[in-house]
Amino acid sequence: MPAYAQRRGSPTAAATDNTKPVAIIPFQLVNRQVIIPVLVSGSKDTLHFIFDTGAEVSILHTTTAARLQLKSAGNAFMTGTNNAMAKTDMATINALYLKELRLPYVKVYLENLSNLGPVDGIIGVALLKLYIVKIDYRSQQIVLYKQGKTPVNNAGRLLHFQLNFSTPVIDASIQLPDGRRLPGHYHITTGGDYGILFNWPYVDKNKLNTVLPTTNTDRVQDMLKVLYYINSSVPSLEMGGHSIAAVPVSYSKDIDDLGVFTEVAGSIGYDVWKDFTLTINYDRKELYLE
Template sequence: MKRIAIFFYVTFCFTTTILAQKSNLITKIPFQLEGNHLFIKVKVNDSDNLHFVFDTGAGVTSINSTTAKRLELIGSKTTTSKGASGKIELKVVKNNELVIRDLRLKKIDLYSAPLLHLEKVLGTDIDGIIGYDIFKKYVVKINYDTSEIELYASRGYKYVGKGGLVKIDLGKVPTAKAKIDIGNGNYLDGEFILDNGAGLAMGFCTPYAQRHQLKKSIGKTYSVKSRGYSSNTTIAEVGRLKELKLQKFQFSNIPVRIYNTKSGVLAHEGIAGIIGNEILKRFNIIFDYKRKESYWEPNNMYNNVPYDVSYSGLKLSLDETKTKVLIDNIISDSPSALSKMKIGDEIIEINGVKAKDSSLTTLRKLLRQENTKVTIKCMRNDTLIEVAIQLTAII
């Protein structure tokens, strides 16, 4: 009889713990994954739904200056903020209400900045960027399997899943300690920003990379241009890291970037770098800022999605009007560098898929089919150029 009583007591406690977690659920917010970025619908004051990036790396809530103008939101003062590779001037629009499904966030300051450079790179409209103003209030689960962001009340929350614990530290963005393999069984420790607003797998800050001569550890590299929150352009060397250890999780042969910049977050002396959404999206992650904890549950992408590297050598972006797809960069010694294509050419179609009817995400996927041949048509002035290239991983 005593054993039966103990059994029912344990079962009752376990059941009530699960129910407590479920009862703490406040809302679920659908998101759309475009490339490596999460987009959600947000209303500002009495506006229609707007297209916002949901970003763990966003310490403030930003609004595109063109959207702010359209909504007649007037900044009361000017301030500056650090982007990845430099400072950006922002106008502060105070005391707004944000509505996300049935969630209302009151007295939110919006930081107005031009975001056209990001729209051109991502290939979609960006009305704003939100992160910390949500994470500071709630326990947040980003569930890539269901394409939903789950918000839980922080008070009384207790994680009951099977994910791996990753301790985090905080300013307004989460950081975690990790180890990197630099060869011959030698590992370096570092603290990395967990930034799902960064589309890369991993990037190293300039001081950390120079201090430890990381370029020697990642072998063959190619150079790319990169832009973040500020419109400043920085150059990064892309190579492959032998291994990354993050608590109990290990990642092998991952593409990494070594940045060369003298300002912004990527020039920070105390941070090793960034772990971006090429890694984060492989987990359903619970962020609990109050307790400085995160829990990582491997999802359907964990072992099923290859890491993003360049196979063509082409970097695509939209033009200033966001109506044309242009070649923004061509990587040296890549398949495209050996063709007739040039920077500034307009992409007309790839393998018969017309650029004007497709997203940048779709066109980029067509250029990531390793060991296949693609036919690209592009326009230079009034001349149509057609080339065929063999897609091969550059690193």
């Protein structure tokens, strides 16, 4: 007769107990990016990944993949910030470790990330959505909980969000220099090294390029081409009852991050989130700002 054994305690209770974190991951802020330490199977070296709620997939730097002797397991298409499609090799990491958390068989896209500085990869939503994610900028740590009810020790204000493909989108509004307020839907992009990055259709529709004074310009290499950004600022950004003054903003005619359900005004990045602790419950579409 077959015999079945189980660990002590209730498996059902253990599966739904999200009051204690499954991992606490320290991070560093480098060039306004959240950088976390990562270990992978077959290597003793600590790798450094950007932790980005705005990246829909996980990416491994091609140089790092070669060092790890990872072989391509086929290819797929990736979309850059200007919606241009690029054919990209893919590979599978047997196991990826975030401190005490082990993630088996992680699919990664192989891309040259040399323009991002000394990083080995990007952790995207494909992995983040498996957990409740708390990003504490003050303590510089990321706390991961099992899916379920958002932990009761969270003291932030609740905002419900929608998903644009896999990226959380919240409602917010900006104040223009002439005093007008413009509402919009914005991606939550912790890996964005900006305050707000507008989509060009939103800029063009609301004539922001004629309303916002130019502070300076940037020339940035994207996946496929060089992009030219115009930088400015808005008097304030309001979201979930919080008002943030003098927010830096950028836009480019090549930036159009399409919305699957509605117009997306742009993305909110590090220069805004750095003043908060964010708790993101992907399963219940809840964002707490503390």
